[in-house]
Amino acid sequence: MSLHLSLIYPLIRKLESIFNLSPEEYDALASLPLVARTIRGDQDIARDHDRPSQCCILLDGLLYRYKLLGEGKRQIFSFHIAGDIPDLQSLHLQVMDHNIGTVVQSSVAFVPHGTMNRLIDEHPRIRNALWRDTLIDAAIFREWMAGLGRRDAYGRIAHFLCELFVRYSAVGLSNGHKIELPITQEKLGDALGLSTVHINRTLQTLRADGLIRWDRGHLNITDWNGLKRAATFDDTYLHLI
Amino acid sequence: MSLHLSLIYPLIRKLESIFNLSPEEYDALASLPLVARTIRGDQDIARDHDRPSQCCILLDGLLYRYKLLGEGKRQIFSFHIAGDIPDLQSLHLQVMDHNIGTVVQSSVAFVPHGTMNRLIDEHPRIRNALWRDTLIDAAIFREWMAGLGRRDAYGRIAHFLCELFVRYSAVGLSNGHKIELPITQEKLGDALGLSTVHINRTLQTLRADGLIRWDRGHLNITDWNGLKRAATFDDTYLHLI
DNA sequence: CGTCAGTTTGACCTAGTTCAAGGCCAGTGG
DNA sequence: CCACTGGCCTTGAACTAGGTCAAACTGACG
Numbered sequence: 001m002s003l004h005l006s007l008i009y010p011l012i013r014k015l016e017s018i019f020n021l022s023p024e025e026y027d028a029l030a031s032l033p034l035v036a037r038t039i040r041g042d043q044d045i046a047r048d049h050d051r052p053s054q055c056c057i058l059l060d061g062l063l064y065r066y067k068l069l070g071e072g073k074r075q076i077f078s079f080h081i082a083g084d085i086p087d088l089q090s091l092h093l094q095v096m097d098h099n100i101g102t103v104v105q106s107s108v109a110f111v112p113h114g115t116m117n118r119l120i121d122e123h124p125r126i127r128n129a130l131w132r133d134t135l136i137d138a139a140i141f142r143e144w145m146a147g148l149g150r151r152d153a154y155g156r157i158a159h160f161l162c163e164l165f166v167r168y169s170a171v172g173l174s175n176g177h178k179i180e181l182p183i184t185q186e187k188l189g190d191a192l193g194l195s196t197v198h199i200n201r202t203l204q205t206l207r208a209d210g211l212i213r214w215d216r217g218h219l220n221i222t223d224w225n226g227l228k229r230a231a232t233f234d235d236t237y238l239h240l241i
Numbered sequence: 242m243s244l245h246l247s248l249i250y251p252l253i254r255k256l257e258s259i260f261n262l263s264p265e266e267y268d269a270l271a272s273l274p275l276v277a278r279t280i281r282g283d284q285d286i287a288r289d290h291d292r293p294s295q296c297c298i299l300l301d302g303l304l305y306r307y308k309l310l311g312e313g314k315r316q317i318f319s320f321h322i323a324g325d326i327p328d329l330q331s332l333h334l335q336v337m338d339h340n341i342g343t344v345v346q347s348s349v350a351f352v353p354h355g356t357m358n359r360l361i362d363e364h365p366r367i368r369n370a371l372w373r374d375t376l377i378d379a380a381i382f383r384e385w386m387a388g389l390g391r392r393d394a395y396g397r398i399a400h401f402l403c404e405l406f407v408r409y410s411a412v413g414l415s416n417g418h419k420i421e422l423p424i425t426q427e428k429l430g431d432a433l434g435l436s437t438v439h440i441n442r443t444l445q446t447l448r449a450d451g452l453i454r455w456d457r458g459h460l461n462i463t464d465w466n467g468l469k470r471a472a473t474f475d476d477t478y479l480h481l482i
Numbered sequence: 483c484g485t486c487a488g489t490t491t492g493a494c495c496t497a498g499t500t501c502a503a504g505g506c507c508a509g510t511g512g
Numbered sequence: 513c514c515a516c517t518g519g520c521c522t523t524g525a526a527c528t529a530g531g532t533c534a535a536a537c538t539g540a541c542g
Contacts, residue, residue: 048477049477065383067383067384067387069387069391069392069473070473073391074391075386075387075390075391077383077386089376089379089380092369092372092373092376093373093376093377093380093480094480095477095480097380097383097384097477097478097480098383121365124362128333131333131372131375132333132334134372134375134376134379135330135333135334135375136334137379138330138375138378138379138382139330139334139338141379141382141383141386142306142308142318142338142339142382143308143338144386145316145318145382145385145386145389146308146310146316148386148389148390148434149316149389149431149433149434150310150314150315150316150434151310152497152498153497153498184519184520184521185520185521186520190390192390193389193390193391194498194499195498195499195500196520196521197498197499197500197501197522197523198497198498198499200521200522200523201498201522201523202498204522216507232310232311236289236290236336236338237338239334239335239336239338393529393530394529394530425487425488425489426488426489427488435530435531436530436531436532437488437489438490438491438530438531438532438533439529439530439531441489441490441491442490442491442530443530445490457539483542484541484542485540485541485542486539486540486541487538487539487540488537488538488539488540489536489537489538489539490535490536490537490538491534491535491536491537492533492534492535492536493532493533493534494531494532494533495530495531495532495533496528496529496530496531496532497528497529497530497531498527498528498529498530499526499527499528499529500525500526500527500528501524501525501526501527502523502524502525503522503523503524504521504522504523504524505520505521505522505523506519506520506521506522507518507519507520507521508517508518508519509516509517509518509519510515510516510517510518511514511515511516511517512513512514512515512516
């Protein structure tokens with residue numbers, strides 16, 4: 001596999017999970033002019049009210065999307081892993097309504113909207129797959145809403161961990177029941193609408209119940225069935241094929 | 242305006258707010274074979290885990306989308322008004338991951354996926370506008386997540402009312418600062434992650450503060466600026482043109 | 483006039499917040 | 513090689529926003 005192909009590979013793998021790419025589609029993706037840029041952790045890639053002229057394809061690392069409310073309050077909406085295009089929406093929505101940032105050092109490629117539009121105009125199945133991807137994004141938001149509105153802290157955290165494990169697994173980023181999840185308890189709180197203190201105490205309960213181990217960014221799910229049960233996790237909403 | 246045209250008109254108006262429809266596009270929409278069906282209140286139109294073969298265009302009335310969790314818990318994600326296609330996502334996602342129901346008696350048209358696909362294949366600008374619409378849907382979800390996670394009951398309700406007023410206005414369904422909003426306090430609670438009791442008490446405070454009047458489904462915003470302030474409402478996320 | 487769905491009230495309770503102080507590395511610089 | 517720093521995690525104690533339960537009220541409608 002060429003160096004360049006390895007960059008775009010996570011995205012190709014994602015599309016191939018939906019349908020078999022034709023040689024032409026494969027070539028179109030493989031010949032996207034990608035310039036990988038490394039960005040260190042805790043940097044914003046796009047900001048609320050920006051008017052982006054390009055999309056960012058995540059090649060490696062971890063991104064997150066969030067909005068700042070008044071008084072230092074923050075809501076995190078999603079975390080993104082290799083192969084994701086977290087600001088694909090900017091193709092159709094002029095103005096950013098939230099921020100996108102790196103959680104840890106990450107490698108991304110910026111693709112101009114013009115290039116993206118040419119790609120999807122010439123390859124309708126790729127376009128449909130990307131549309132589909134934005135719809136799954138929305139499905140994940142709905143599930144988080146259900147958690148924020150109606151699940152207690154214990155179930156909410158358990159559900160979050162189930163989701164991330166399944167999404168990592170779907171793109172080959174899990175190792176047994178372990179994944180790399182280098183997010184702080186503060187970020188977890190801002191994602192789940194809870195205070196850091198309560199996140200901390202609830203994680204201790206999850207550990208004491210033997211469901212997980214989580215140390216320095218290494219999450220180990222020690223009782224997958226137990227965690228799913230605690231979360232009442234049903235993966236339909238992830239629309240895996 | 243013919244009887245049939247009046248049915249599809251809300252959708253046409255929504256598309257025209259984004260770009261000027263060409264005569265061909267206009268004709269394609271106007272000649273969609275629509276059969277209006279009236280459905281009484283509190284009925285499900287689509288259910289979790291269904292595999293729909295058609296989309297539903299709301300012609301008149303009020304729909305909502307929701308998910309049931311265990312123990313009688315429910316999370317409502319959205320309310321939909323005339324011109325919306327709440328299950329457009331079923332074009333690309335086989336399986337429903339939530340329910341769609343009527344709030345009050347409503348008139349809807351079911352359009353087979355095949356017809357929809359022909360329409361958008363032949364009219365790329367309509368396709369893009371519909372894609373865009375699903376992205377705005379997601380933007381609204383994000384804003385609700387921010388409310389569920391990080392706003393208190395007072396601000397959350399105020400924000401909800403601001404959003405609905407602006408969305409009604411955008412399609413000509415407001416009358417001064419009044420809109421028809423026939424939703425129960427129970428549904429409001431399930432949308433905002435609050436108990437009915439607390440919704441009731443907080444609505445009383447909003448009324449006492451002179452921000453709204455809300456009686457038998459008629460919402461009257463008596464202090465629009467005050468309500469926006471209470472909500473820290475910024476309509477960027479609705480992506481109105 | 484009775485019923486039923488929806489709203490309102492009161493009293494009590496608890497999940498989660500807030501504030502403030504320690505503890506534990508991993509990295510840095512001397 | 514050790515001391516120092518700065519993130520991050522952990523703990524305790526006091527507090528509160530919002531939940532729960534149960535009962536009463538209101539108005540629309542048959």
